[in-house]
Amino acid sequence: LRANAGEIVGVAGVEGNGQLELAEAIFGLRPVTSGCITVDGHDITHAIVPERRRQRIRYIPPDRQGEGLLLDFDAVENAQIGDQDTSRFGLLDNASARRKAACIASDFAIPHYDEASPLRSYSGGMQQKFLVGRETSDVPRLLVAFAPTRGVDIGAAESIYARLREMQARGACVILFSYDLDEIRRLSDRIIVFHSGQIAGELAPDQADDTTLGRMMSGAHV
Numbered sequence: 001l002r003a004n005a006g007e008i009v010g011v012a013g014v015e016g017n018g019q020l021e022l023a024e025a026i027f028g029l030r031p032v033t034s035g036c037i038t039v040d041g042h043d044i045t046h047a048i049v050p051e052r053r054r055q056r057i058r059y060i061p062p063d064r065q066g067e068g069l070l071l072d073f074d075a076v077e078n079a080q081i082g083d084q085d086t087s088r089f090g091l092l093d094n095a096s097a098r099r100k101a102a103c104i105a106s107d108f109a110i111p112h113y114d115e116a117s118p119l120r121s122y123s124g125g126m127q128q129k130f131l132v133g134r135e136t137s138d139v140p141r142l143l144v145a146f147a148p149t150r151g152v153d154i155g156a157a158e159s160i161y162a163r164l165r166e167m168q169a170r171g172a173c174v175i176l177f178s179y180d181l182d183e184i185r186r187l188s189d190r191i192i193v194f195h196s197g198q199i200a201g202e203l204a205p206d207q208a209d210d211t212t213l214g215r216m217m218s219g220a221h222v
Helices: 019-027 049-054 064-068 075-079 094-107 124-135 154-169 181-187 210-217
Strands: 007-012 057-060 142-146 173-177 190-195 198-203
Touching (some): 007 181, 019 142, 049 057, 094 124, 142 154, 154 173, 154 181, 173 181, 198 210
Parallel strands (some): 007 173, 007 190
């Protein structure tokens, strides 16, 4: 799998065919047992998550409540998760985190924003927008986005689509994992089809009709 700066590469497949394992391996949450991962020519195969974050590799996980956010903590505290830019000399920099949280709320038009309110008080769509905003606040070198609009309303989804396109336009490499084929076709420059933990093929979006994708996702020859 190769993805370039300024490109959105979509990864399509039936759920449970290895997409999550690949996404977690790219971000460093899962050990790589074969092959290697390189970013701009640098081997990061065995780099731990903080090292990857320092290289501006970011991850939008599929479970915002279980993996992406701390719902009983407020927006400022959540803005600091995994972020070296909101810490100084190993200590949390609350002023920087407050600015970051406020920027996220402004960018995504989060209504009635209160930095002291726990994220549990936000709607699911607002939580997801906050997560996406946090992971894209510094224009990542590589953004791994896994089902970034699952479970949100149309308005929230459109905001997230706009942010992913903005990151692409600003030079980020975006790898989009999604089970929504319309979403994959709409956003991707190229579509990689996954089956049984392997790449089954690659398509341009205008070639990726439901029949062709379905056959490839099921492992059938096209």
